[in-house]
Amino acid sequence: MRMKAEKPRQLRWKEAYNALQVIRYADDFVVIHQDLGGVKEAEKSMASWVGKVGWQLKAEKTSRVHSLRSYEGNEPGFNFLGFNCRQYRMAKGK
Secondary structure, three states: OOOOOOOOOOOOHHHHHHOOOOEEOOOOOEOOOOOOHHHHHHHHHHHHHHHHOOOOOOOOOOOOOOOOEEEEEEEEEEEEEEEOOOOOOOOOOO
């Protein structure tokens, strides 16, 4: 007897908004979350994960930034794979 595979459940908008997002290409990755605590936890998990294969996160390539405001002296946003990723405030009244 063959059973039909279960379809992956799609996240609702609110769940997706609160979820941790990881974007990866080769050995580069970005972790995105609305909460700084979530990002710090992900950083610990990623360090442990890459440590299992003998790698380590490079401090000079690792940073925490906000996409809209300056954070810890860093300008808003980040560059990833040739793209500048950040948010911009919308002009009011238009």
